[in-house]
Every structure is written in C-alpha cells, then in structure tokens.
Amino acid sequence: MLSPPPRKLGVLLFDEFEPLDVFGxxxxxxxxxxxxxxxxxxxxxxxxxxxxxxxxxAEHPMGEDVDILLVPGGMGTRRxxxxxxxVGRLRQWGLNTPLVISVCxxxxxxxxxxxxxxxxxxxxxxxxxxxxxxxxxxxxxxxARWVADRDRWTSSGVAAGMDMTAALIxxxxxxxxxxxVCDMVELEVHHDPTQDPFx
Amino acid sequence: MLSPPPRKLGVLLFDEFEPLDVFGxxxxxxxxxxxxxxxxxxxxxxxxxxxxxxxxxAEHPMGEDVDILLVPGGMGTRRxxxxxxxVGRLRQWGLNTPLVISVCxxxxxxxxxxxxxxxxxxxxxxxxxxxxxxxxxxxxxxxARWVADRDRWTSSGVAAGMDMTAALIxxxxxxxxxxxVCDMVELEVHHDPTQDPFx
Numbered sequence: 001m002l003s004p005p006p007r008k009l010g011v012l013l014f015d016e017f018e019p020l021d022v023f024g025x026x027x028x029x030x031x032x033x034x035x036x037x038x039x040x041x042x043x044x045x046x047x048x049x050x051x052x053x054x055x056x057x058a059e060h061p062m063g064e065d066v067d068i069l070l071v072p073g074g075m076g077t078r079r080x081x082x083x084x085x086x087v088g089r090l091r092q093w094g095l096n097t098p099l100v101i102s103v104c105x106x107x108x109x110x111x112x113x114x115x116x117x118x119x120x121x122x123x124x125x126x127x128x129x130x131x132x133x134x135x136x137x138x139x140x141x142x143x144a145r146w147v148a149d150r151d152r153w154t155s156s157g158v159a160a161g162m163d164m165t166a167a168l169i170x171x172x173x174x175x176x177x178x179x180x181v182c183d184m185v186e187l188e189v190h191h192d193p194t195q196d197p198f199x
Numbered sequence: 200m201l202s203p204p205p206r207k208l209g210v211l212l213f214d215e216f217e218p219l220d221v222f223g224x225x226x227x228x229x230x231x232x233x234x235x236x237x238x239x240x241x242x243x244x245x246x247x248x249x250x251x252x253x254x255x256x257a258e259h260p261m262g263e264d265v266d267i268l269l270v271p272g273g274m275g276t277r278r279x280x281x282x283x284x285x286v287g288r289l290r291q292w293g294l295n296t297p298l299v300i301s302v303c304x305x306x307x308x309x310x311x312x313x314x315x316x317x318x319x320x321x322x323x324x325x326x327x328x329x330x331x332x333x334x335x336x337x338x339x340x341x342x343a344r345w346v347a348d349r350d351r352w353t354s355s356g357v358a359a360g361m362d363m364t365a366a367l368i369x370x371x372x373x374x375x376x377x378x379x380v381c382d383m384v385e386l387e388v389h390h391d392p393t394q395d396p397f398x
Contacts, residue, residue, distance in 0.1 A: 018226075019222045019225060019226055019229075020222055020223065020226035020384060022222075023218045023219055023221075023222035023223075023253070024219065024222075024223075026218060026251055026253065027217075027218055027219035027251070027357065030218075030250065030251030030252075030253075031251070038251050038252060039252070040252075040253075047246075047256055051229065052225055052226070052229030052230070052237055053229075053237060053238070053239075054222070054225065054229075054239075054255065055255065055256035055258075056253065056254065056255055056256075057246055057254035057255075057256070059254075124385070125385065126383065156385055157383075157384060157385035158226065158383075158384035158385050158386065159361075159384050159385045159386035159387075160385050162358075183397060184325065184356075184357075185219060185356060185357035185358050186323070186324065186355055186356035186357050186358045186359050186397045187357065187358035188358075188389075188396060190387075197387060198382060198385045
C-alpha cells in the first residue's frame with residue numbers, strides 16, 4: 001500500500017536512458033513537493049550518461065526504499081535487459097515497491113524482471129514487438145497511450161509518460177492537483193488512455 | 200546566418216534551471232543527430248543543480264561558438280538576472296550567436312541582457328509581468344504559445360518549449376523532419392503559435 005504524501009518517487013537511471021522519459025514525469029511530480037519527493041538512482045551511484053549526451057547525477061543506489069519507482073526507456077534498455085545482475089536487482093526493488101511505473105521501453109525491463117506477470121501493459125510503439133517479446137504472461141496492449149493495472153502503470157513512448165503521470169497524479173491526489181501542476185508547466189495532456197495517435 | 204547542418208545547439212544551464220525547459224527541446228533536437236549536436240554550458244563548467252534536485256553535467260563554459268543558443272527558465276532566473284557578470288556574458292554570447300531561443304522565463308534573462316531590444320517576445324504566463332519588466336524596447340506578447348521574430352524565438356512556460364522547438368525544426372529542416380522526430384517521441388504539438396490555452 002502507498003504511504004500518505006509526501007511520497008518518495010525513485011527514478012532509475014542507466015546508461016543511454018531517454019531524457020524526456022525521465023524529465024517529463026519528474027517535472028510534474030517534482031512541482032508538487034507537498035505530494036512527492038524525487039530521488040535519482042543508478043546501478044552505481046554517480047554520474048549517468050543518457051541519450052543525447054545528457055549526464056545526470058544519481059546520488060542513490062538501486063533498491064532503496066521508495067513509494068513509487070519510475071523506470072524510463074531508451075536505447076540503454078537493449079543492453080541492460082541482458083544484464084542478469086541489473087535485471088535481478090530491478091526485480092527485487094520492484095517487488096518491494098508499492099507502485100512501479102515505466103515510460104517507453106522501460107516496460108521491457110519490467111517484463112524481463114518478471115514485474116509484469118499477470119498484468120496488462122504497453123510500451124513504445126516503434127519498439128513494441130521487441131518489448132512485447134519479454135515476460136511470459138504479460139497482456140501487452142498495442143493501442144494505449146498508457147495502461148494502468150493496479151500497482152503497475154506503463155506508458156507508450158517518451159512524451160506519453162507525461163500523460164500517464166498526469167493521470168496518476170489525478171488518481172492519487174485528485175483531479176484538481178493534477179490540473180494545477182499541468183497548468184503550472186503549461187502542459188495540455190491526453191485524458192483518455194485509449195486515445196493513442198501513434199499506435 | 201546559420202551554418203548548414205549539423206548545427207551546434209548550446210544549452211545554458213544555471214542553478215535552479217527548470218528541467219523540462221531544457222529536456223523537452225533537447226529531446227527533439229537531440230534525436231536529429233544529422234541536423235543538430237547538443238552541448239551543455241554553464242557559467243562554470245561542472246555539475247549544475249536545477250530545480251527538483253536535478254543535477255546535470257555542463258562540460259562547456261558560456262561563450263563557446265554555437266549556432267543556436269537555448270536559454271531555459273526556472274526559479275534560478277530570479278537570482279541570475281541580478282548577476283551583472285552572468286548577464287554580461289550572456290549578452291556577449293547571444294550577440295555572437297546566429298539564433299537565440301528561450302523557454303519560459305529564459306526570455307527575462309534575454310531581455311535583461313539586451314538581446315530582445317526591438318524584438319517581439321513572450322514568456323511564462325505565471326511570471327509574465329515579472330519577465331516583461333525587463334528590457335526597454337521589447338514588444339512582449341501575452342497571448343502566444345511562442346513568438347518567432349527573426350533570430351529570436353521565445354516560448355511560453357515549460358511545456359510550450361516543445362511546441363516552439365517543433366516549429367523551429369520545421370522552419371529550419373522542413374515539416375517532414377519535424378513530424379518525424381515528434382512521431383519518434385510520440386509527441387503531439389501545437390502548430391499555431393497564437394493558440395495559447397494558458398494565457
């Protein structure tokens with residue numbers, strides 16, 4: 001069960017993560033400091049270089065106690081998904097976390113870690129078949145901006161993570177809170193998870 | 200005049216910059232590596248901590264030769280705008296750069312640096328009056344998602360930077376290139392700069 005706010009959002013970073021997968025959701029959660037705190041985590045704490053040469057400092061290791069775990073996608077997933085130690089640590093962390101969410105091909109990592117077994121999920125539309133090749137009992141939904149299934153929320157590619165986050169904030173903190181933070185950052189979001197112009 | 204592609208995009212970082220002001224545009228420019236290279240710059244090269252505890256490595260100083268300079272907003276603008284050395288360096292850098300663009304309250308910094316004299320410009324709608332108090336001959340446009348005036352493009356708050364960037368890429372590289380990268384990151388953008396739901 002989720003704790004009352006402020007809830008700890010832990011963001012997993014890894015080499016070649018996709019910057020907007022991270023900073024779209026972080027912009028929304030992070031502008032609600034009464035509701036969420038944000039920390040960045042990596043397999044080894046320190047600077048992590050994502051796509052586009054973006055180097056971000058992750059001060060925390062994987063596995064720390066958080067309320068919500070955010071797993072981004074990016075080309076780095078292609079390598080890390082075959083790293084058994086990384087996937088094993090992600091599995092343990094996910095099993096110990098009340099709510100696990102992903103953006104883009106982050107859902108492939110969750111599936112490989114067994115964290116989507118018995119769940120409905122989606123992923124990036126340009127890497128869908130690849131992502132959907134992971135997991136054994138995942139109900140992959142091709143046409144979805146995001147899929148919310150109990151304690152697993154997964155979004156489609158990159159920018160879709162912001163729509164999912166706005167919906168999750170509305171779910172946890174109410175429509176007004178979600179609308180307030182979207183207005184604050186001048187973001188118009190899709191409210192219908194089945195409306196997916198990129199499917 | 201702008202060089203032919205690949206063009207160098209230099210992104211200015213400073214304490215308490217707003218992450219999505221940076222990583223929205225960077226996501227679009229950076230996924231077109233044949234058209235743009237991206238580098239991060241700061242008053243002092245090294246790690247720069249933006250809002251929401253986001254620490255990003257800026258490997259380059261201010262003032263390096265770039266084709267396009269991107270200036271984000273964020274609470275840090277409130278302090279830096281009174282830092283004469285910072286504003287003076289920004290002025291020199293901007294005067295030597297073919298195209299200067301800003302997101303959110305980044306336009307206040309540009310105005311304070313005298314880089315918007317004789318130009319039309321916009322800014323974040325929640326900080327508009329503050330931003331519009333800088334510069335002496337700036338035609339501030341309150342209702343605009345972004346304003347494109349010759350070699351100065353300025354956007355409204357945070358998420359508006361992505362719409363401006365998509366329009367700028369269309370302007371420089373053609374509609375198809377802009378549409379391709381927006382599709383790649385599953386981003387739906389506003390195409391009309393005068394359509395501003397947050398004004």
